[in-house]
Amino acid sequence: MADDDDPFGAWRAVLLAHSRALRAIEQDLASADAIPLGCYDVLLELNAAPGRRLRMQDLAARAVLSRTRISRIVAELERAGYVERDPDPHDGRATLATITATGRAVLRRTAPLYLAGVEQHFNRYLTRAQRRSIETSLQRVIDAHQAELDLRR
Amino acid sequence: MADDDDPFGAWRAVLLAHSRALRAIEQDLASADAIPLGCYDVLLELNAAPGRRLRMQDLAARAVLSRTRISRIVAELERAGYVERDPDPHDGRATLATITATGRAVLRRTAPLYLAGVEQHFNRYLTRAQRRSIETSLQRVIDAHQAELDLRR
DNA sequence: GTAGAATGCGTGCATACACACATAATCTGA
């Protein structure tokens, strides 16, 4: 009961759990010669987007990654043939990234690995109710930051 | 109700909340010309340790950082005069890092900034009960990974 | 219509990071 005196325990727990679980998942993926997490995340978002394509900026907003990193990852994915980059016909400044058939195949192959990693290193230690609670709570934090970013435009 | 069909929503929420909040907090610290988070974390752990000193390895185990990074950060902190490094009298291989009076002063000056950042960008959006729940749940994940690491030795 | 502001994107550069290796010290089993 005394340990809730630490008003920053939740933040510290997020920091540590994120660090530990992510490291373990990434190592599993690397051992299996799968694409790294950043690439997976980009392919996932593209695949879920309408038309399987997204402007670079929208991609950066959805993914966990910074705009610079998105630019580099998409360039790498393009070299690998998993993604195509075409100029946006409606806005000459923008670039549309589209996932290719090859990219989708890779995504289908990698997804089970990634999901197994999350199950093994994270979900496994939590009840369904705990996961629901975490998701609901943290979503408020995420939404607030998203709103602030939208405001800044 | 249908959105709890996603068994990985909690993991995704941790990923996003961590990314968004951490970025915001770090930017605040940088704007205030404070020491970066890694340095803060190291000083914090040292200050809380018995005798205000810790072997490099123990430091790495407690902090969120990798062993390599700890080594470099401590070297930097030593150059700044915030930390002293002395050989462990009981084990010639080990190095003891000790926080100096200057380091403690810096820590006292920085702590309010950091705590304000956590309050502003994270705690603020959660109730006390939600924070308690998050801490308790994620602690299970942390403990499990810690146990696995200990086992590997 | 046009000049200037704003936007979307990519890239040079400096920094940060982890992996693998090197070094020094300690432990272990005869």
Add this chain to the structure above:
DNA sequence: TCAGATTATGTGTGTATGCACGCATTCTAC
């Protein structure tokens, strides 16, 4: 006692990441 295994740490090196900047395009006010 002593050779080999183990442990604690530091560091060279390649890779990754973010910031600041530059270029091209679009928008806006007149």
